[in-house]
Amino acid sequence: MKSVRRGGTAPGKAWDTGKKTRTGKISKIEEAHAQSVWKKVLFLLALATLLILAVGVIITIGPMPITVPEVYGILINRLIPGCFSIGKSMENVVLQIRLPRILGAIIVGFGLAICGCVMQAVLKNPLASPFTLGISAGAQFGVSLAAVLGVTILGGPYFLIGNAFLFALICSGVIIGLSGIKGATSETMILAGIAINYLFQATNQFFSYIANDDQLRLMSVWGMGSISGLNWHSILLLGIVAVICIPLLYSKAWDLNLMTVGDESAKSMGVDAGHVRVFIMVVSSLLVSVLVAFVGVIGFIGLVAPHIGRMILGSDHRYLIPAAGGLGAALLLFADAISVNLLAPTTIPTGIVMSMIGVPFFLYLILRGKRREYWS
Amino acid sequence: MIIKLSVNDLSFRYHSTDVLRNLCLEVGDGRIVSVVGPNGSGKSTLIKCIDRILLPQEGTVSVDRCDLAKMPRVTLAKTIAYVPQNSLRVFPNTVFDVVLMGRRPHLGWRGGSQDDEIVWAVLRLLGLEELALSPFTELSGGQQQKVLIARALAQETGIILLDEPTSNLDIWHQIDVMDVIRTLVRQRDLTAIVAIHDLNMAARYSDTIVMMKRGTIVAAGPPGEVLTGENLASVYGIRANVRTSEDIPFIIPLSRIPVRSGKGRRI
Numbered sequence: 001m002k003s004v005r006r007g008g009t010a011p012g013k014a015w016d017t018g019k020k021t022r023t024g025k026i027s028k029i030e031e032a033h034a035q036s037v038w039k040k041v042l043f044l045l046a047l048a049t050l051l052i053l054a055v056g057v058i059i060t061i062g063p064m065p066i067t068v069p070e071v072y073g074i075l076i077n078r079l080i081p082g083c084f085s086i087g088k089s090m091e092n093v094v095l096q097i098r099l100p101r102i103l104g105a106i107i108v109g110f111g112l113a114i115c116g117c118v119m120q121a122v123l124k125n126p127l128a129s130p131f132t133l134g135i136s137a138g139a140q141f142g143v144s145l146a147a148v149l150g151v152t153i154l155g156g157p158y159f160l161i162g163n164a165f166l167f168a169l170i171c172s173g174v175i176i177g178l179s180g181i182k183g184a185t186s187e188t189m190i191l192a193g194i195a196i197n198y199l200f201q202a203t204n205q206f207f208s209y210i211a212n213d214d215q216l217r218l219m220s221v222w223g224m225g226s227i228s229g230l231n232w233h234s235i236l237l238l239g240i241v242a243v244i245c246i247p248l249l250y251s252k253a254w255d256l257n258l259m260t261v262g263d264e265s266a267k268s269m270g271v272d273a274g275h276v277r278v279f280i281m282v283v284s285s286l287l288v289s290v291l292v293a294f295v296g297v298i299g300f301i302g303l304v305a306p307h308i309g310r311m312i313l314g315s316d317h318r319y320l321i322p323a324a325g326g327l328g329a330a331l332l333l334f335a336d337a338i339s340v341n342l343l344a345p346t347t348i349p350t351g352i353v354m355s356m357i358g359v360p361f362f363l364y365l366i367l368r369g370k371r372r373e374y375w376s
Numbered sequence: 377m378i379i380k381l382s383v384n385d386l387s388f389r390y391h392s393t394d395v396l397r398n399l400c401l402e403v404g405d406g407r408i409v410s411v412v413g414p415n416g417s418g419k420s421t422l423i424k425c426i427d428r429i430l431l432p433q434e435g436t437v438s439v440d441r442c443d444l445a446k447m448p449r450v451t452l453a454k455t456i457a458y459v460p461q462n463s464l465r466v467f468p469n470t471v472f473d474v475v476l477m478g479r480r481p482h483l484g485w486r487g488g489s490q491d492d493e494i495v496w497a498v499l500r501l502l503g504l505e506e507l508a509l510s511p512f513t514e515l516s517g518g519q520q521q522k523v524l525i526a527r528a529l530a531q532e533t534g535i536i537l538l539d540e541p542t543s544n545l546d547i548w549h550q551i552d553v554m555d556v557i558r559t560l561v562r563q564r565d566l567t568a569i570v571a572i573h574d575l576n577m578a579a580r581y582s583d584t585i586v587m588m589k590r591g592t593i594v595a596a597g598p599p600g601e602v603l604t605g606e607n608l609a610s611v612y613g614i615r616a617n618v619r620t621s622e623d624i625p626f627i628i629p630l631s632r633i634p635v636r637s638g639k640g641r642r643i
Contacts, residue, residue, distance in 0.1 A: 029508050030496060033472055036509065126467070258477050260467050264429045265460050269531065270453030270481035315467040 040319045043312060047326040054330065055102055058337045063344035064093050096231070104230035104294075105336045105350075106329040107238050109301055111246065111291050113328020114321055115284040116302025117309065118249050121256040121317065122277045123186040129302035130288040133190070134197030136299070138171025139164035139292045141200045143222045144207035147215045160222060161234075165293035171196055172285030176278060184274040185263070189281065225298035225351025227336055234294050245287040246325070252276060253317040260315060298351040301328045304362045311365060331358060377404040380567045381426070381535060386435035388418075388425050388591075395421045396432065397591040403569060403584075405534075408561050410578035411571045413588035414612055419571035420461070422588070423537045426569070427458045439535060453481035457528035459521075461539040471515070471523050472508040475499060478530030498526045502556060518549030525556060529564075536560075538570045542577055550574070554581045576626050579603055587611055600625050609633060 059075075060068045073084035074094045116129040130136065142163035145151045154162030175196055179188040208216060230238075255276045258266040263273035288302075305328035306320070313319050332354065339353040383401040387394070396418050403409050411419045424430040426437050428444060437444045439455050447455070457478070475498060479491040499505045502522050507515065512523060521541055528536050538557065542550040558581055561568050572578050578585055579599040587595045587602050589611045595602045603625045608616045613635070617628040 027505070029505055032509055121467070254480055254483065257469075257473070258480055260469075261474070261477065262460070264424070265458070267429045267449065268427050268453065268456075268458035268460075269477060269527075270450040272449055310467060314473070315469050316473055 040313050040316075040323075044319065044322055044326065047323065047330065051106070051326060051330055051333070054333055055106075058102060058333065059094065059098050061337065061341055062093065062098055063340065064090070066090050066093065100230050100232055100235050101227055101336065101340075102333065103235050104227045104238065105333045107235070107242050108227060108291050108295050108298065109305070109329035109332030110325040111238075111242050111287050111328075112298065112302040112332075113305035113309075113324045114246055114249060115288045116328075117306035117317075117321055117324040118252070118256060118280050118284050119302075120306055121260050122280045123190055124260060124262070125186065125190055126307065127303070128190065128193075129299070130284070130292070131297065131299040131302060132197070133172070133175060133193030134195075134200060135168050135172050135193075135285060135288050136292050136297045137197050137200035137204065139168035139289065140204050140219070140223055140297065141171075141207075142167030144204055144211075144219050147218045148207045148211045160218075161293045164222075164296075165289050168289035168292050169285065171200065172281065172289065176281050176285070180278065184277050186277070189277070221349070222296045224349035225296035225354075226339075226347075226349045227295050227298075227332075228347055228350075230294060238290060238294060241287060241290045245283050248283050249280065249287075250321050252280060253321055256280070256317040256321075257315070296349075296351065298332065298354055300355050300358050301331055304358055305331060308362070308365060379403070380405040380407075381437070381439050381569075383422075383426065384436050384438075386422075386425060386432050386437065388421055388430060388432045390421075395591050396425065399435070399591070399593060401586065401593065401596070403567060405567055406561065406565055407583045408558065408568045408570065408581060409584045409586060410582035411569065411586045411588060412573070412575060412578050413594075416590075417588040417611075418591040419588055420539050421591075423458070423539050423569065423571050427456050427537055428452060429458065450481045453531060453533075455533055456535045456537060457531040457533040459524045459528045459536065459538040459541060461541075461543065468511050468513060470509050471504060471512055472499070474512050474523055475526045475530050478527040481531060494532070495530055498529045501529070502526050516549075518545050518552060521545065521549075521553050522556060525553070525560075529560065534565070535567045535569070538568065538572075540571055540573060542572060542574060550577060557581070575603060575608075579625050579627070603627060 060066070060071045070086055070090060071094055074086050074091050076083050077086065077091070078095060112130060119128045119130065119133070120126055142165070143160050145167070146159055146163040152159040152163055153166055175189060175192045176184075178192040179185065182188040204219075208219065211219065255266070255271045258269055258271045259273060259276060266273045266276075306324040308327050309320050309324040313323050332350070335354040335357055336350045338357065339348040339350045342348060342353075379402050381401075381403040383399060386396055386399040388396040399418075399422065411422060413419050421430060425432045426444075428437075428449070442455075444452055444455070472495060475495045476491065478498075479494065483491060496505070496508075499508055502525065504519070504522060504526060507519065507523075512520065515523065525536075525538070525541070536557075541553050541557070545553065554577055557568055557570065560566055570578075570582070582599055584597060585595075585599050585602040586593055587607060594611055595607050600620070600623070603618060605616060605618050608614055608618070608627065613633045615630045615633055617630055618625050619628065620626075
């Protein structure tokens, strides 16, 4: 019979960290690891810089000819009034049209990409996104209800937004509730989401069938997704929701890393998988519902931005979440700039452009022949 | 013998099918305990109930006399580590990141350099250092198993549960993995509970073998006492030649014992 060992190191405080390297120096592989972490940080910084530069360029282009110095003159005027004298209409274009549009693209792109990213992680499915789960179909149902039957929950200019938001929320509530009954596994959530998606699509088709031409146009324009409807009020609202929801999602970055290896393993490492899944779904659905209500269906970002992030940075959500957000913001910003300027003065709905430039770009990334989905 | 882990009257039902029935077990500190039994006997379920991955309907599990049901999951994760049989993976991760996950119960939100150091120490101990930046999915089965053991070690627990660590491995890697487990238990004062199919591996590496059949323990004790011809006949329904070499029993399976038709053994 083997005796119980004593005098050895007790479990729990056992690792002679840092002293094991024979030379006393950091080994090559540790150095390589440190570099790979540094590369991730650099990438995030580069992405942030790119976004700022892109904003600086995109604000100067548009259907209305305003020179670069004039644009910046207007912006400086806004901060320190009276520096430059510039026409009222130009000022309006820059401050009331271009600036909200750019900020809106960034917030919406950032938010949708992050929601897609965390949903893919908790559902352990690379195909999960706010749109494959039927949340947008729910929002579309709300819009159809308002357009065709005139049933609205908010009056005035927000009647479509109110309906879209409410039904997106109801839709995700049903998905989370249904899967909660069965124990909040990723499979039940995905199946419930897809089922709900089909249900609302069917009702939407029914509404399209009975709608008259005006109603149909209202519904289909909303369905294409556009950020031209955003003004400073809606930006403020979107900003507030994003500022509340995104840190909540980011605070679960560690748990998300563990969730991707399976519920059982996650539990054994101290993460209550079911709770985290419901928490993430509730917070991200709330954010998605607000975003979708304001801008309509801009698909693809939520699916593709996280994957691009993973190809570049790997699956550590501490880096992946901001990377996916930044990539989503950049993609939508570029797509929107194209949608405004390509056929000026006609503005193409952003959702259409997004998919048209996003899909080839994504296919290129997939086909570039990187077998390992890594940089480091 | 100091009792490290004790299981009292544990019952687990799945859709009103009894999987574990009033199971009692005491595991001494610093032991390797193998749980053996036919498919469906409840080995894996027992392991998962101990770690509260599955929640037993009745009974308690306690470690150092603390009831695990009253522990927050994070505390539990600092007490018991679990090495799964196979890890479903959707998204790519490096070996380093996989092992770092084991630090989760000890962390605040941010991983500190202390945690990185522990991960490196674990990787060095298991000879996985050079693989640190390789994607987990590109490793061989044996390497993956060792990485998962490394992850469990990074949790710095006193108890480690392993669910069939040698299944799907060739004989060299089976011995490699079991040697790693034995070395760790001896050197680091761990207690290991291993669900395992291979009776000869179990005999060679365990201090105690627990033999299960249909959710109950049929026999428990040193390998020589548990792995007997009678037990193999009644639990597995096989005739086997049990020999002893270097005080360790080894089993040469001979034939099935014909199943009586009508009532009798469950298939």
